[in-house]
Amino acid sequence: MATRSEPRLRVIWTDPVTGRRGYAVIDRMVNGLAGGGTRMRSGVTLDEVERLARTMSYKNGAFNLPGGGAKGGVDIDPHDPEARALLSRYVRAMTPLYRAGWGTAEDLGVTQELLNEVFAEHGLGLTVQAMLDRSGDAAAAGARVTRALAIKVEGIGLADCIGGYGVAEAAAACAQYKGWDLNGMRAVIQGFGSMGGSSARYLARLGSKIVGVADVNGTITNPDGLDVERLLASRSSFGEIDRAALGPNDRQGPRESWLDIDADMLVPAAVGDVLTGANADRVRARMVVEAANIPTTDEAQERLVERGVVVIPDYVANGGANAWWWWTLLGVIEADAAQSFQMVSQVMRDTVKGMLERADRQGISPRQAADELSMHNLDELAARLGEEASGASLEPVTT
């Protein structure tokens, strides 16, 4: 990733009841706003949250969205019986940050539904209240977001499937640019929650064969293609697949074996730093589409690029979800599934194409090209709108 500067704010919180930690980082502000999700993961660190907050700044820049990046993290396993109460205390403690301009949403280990409940408990409004309050008509924007969050697409909330839809569109744009046929391309997906599950659904709809998926409990493979919809229907709210739903020819393996499955496309959609210098040479795919945030270390990136593997960077490939939130609250799109899919498809395909063209033109990696484009956009937005809140209402920014 491009040159680092210090984040604007790092917060370390210690839970008075359990002594566990929670973190929040505001990487930068644009127009007095910063956006980024809140995750729960046992072992999450301040450094991880800081890298993720930086990624959110790039994500907003990549799609020309008028805000900086932020992130929250709570150090607990989401299955822990104390997890909900801890998240609630964390949210209460972070209230000054939400009021100061941080808008948040679901992330690893946290569903949007749970976050909505916890925000409501503390009278904080919606999780993106900071943006709504600046929208000029908070009531109308809030009603639009609430309607959008209530939309279900074949059993899955629109907010939970729009990101994975964008991942599939990013893969399609890359394949088209490279002259590859996505139809029949074999894909392996690590993670089967909001991002992984919906990436699987929409890649399958585009004709890819999903030959392997992994959740926290292990890997499931089938060289003839898994029945994605059946696995989706069996999922728990934590994105875990009920093994009773497996087909007769599906096979189970250990969690780490996802990298050994023969495939053309790899979609990391779970935790960070899963592709490293130590395992990058095991990647057999020609395309890595980063649905998770920060799944590939810098060393692994270099190794993959050297070997000609195309890596679509996280903040581009998974940026559809974040962009959808902004477009909905700004009124660029209505609370409408068809319009949401259409907008994500169009902007994702243009963004991926522009990034790959720039990379080829300059002889640099797609990530370097995306970093340049994204920071350029964000710096322009910050110069035009200022870093601090101006008091003016948000205006839709042309994408």
Ligand SMILES: NC(=O)c1ccc[n+]([C@@H]2O[C@H](COP(=O)([O-])OP(=O)(O)OC[C@H]3O[C@@H](n4cnc5c(N)ncnc54)[C@H](O)[C@@H]3O)[C@@H](O)[C@H]2O)c1
């Ligand atoms: N939800 C969003 O809107 C969104 C948007 C952009 C990026 N992301 C990123 O996508 C990633 C996944 O987020 P999510 O919201 O889908 O999470 P989630 O909690 O809905 O699902 C996580 C999935 O990963 C699996 N998993 C966890 N640890 C694993 C491991 N070590 N090996 C294999 N599988 C494992 C879980 O079993 C589950 O299937 C995160 O990196 C997150 O930051 C999420």
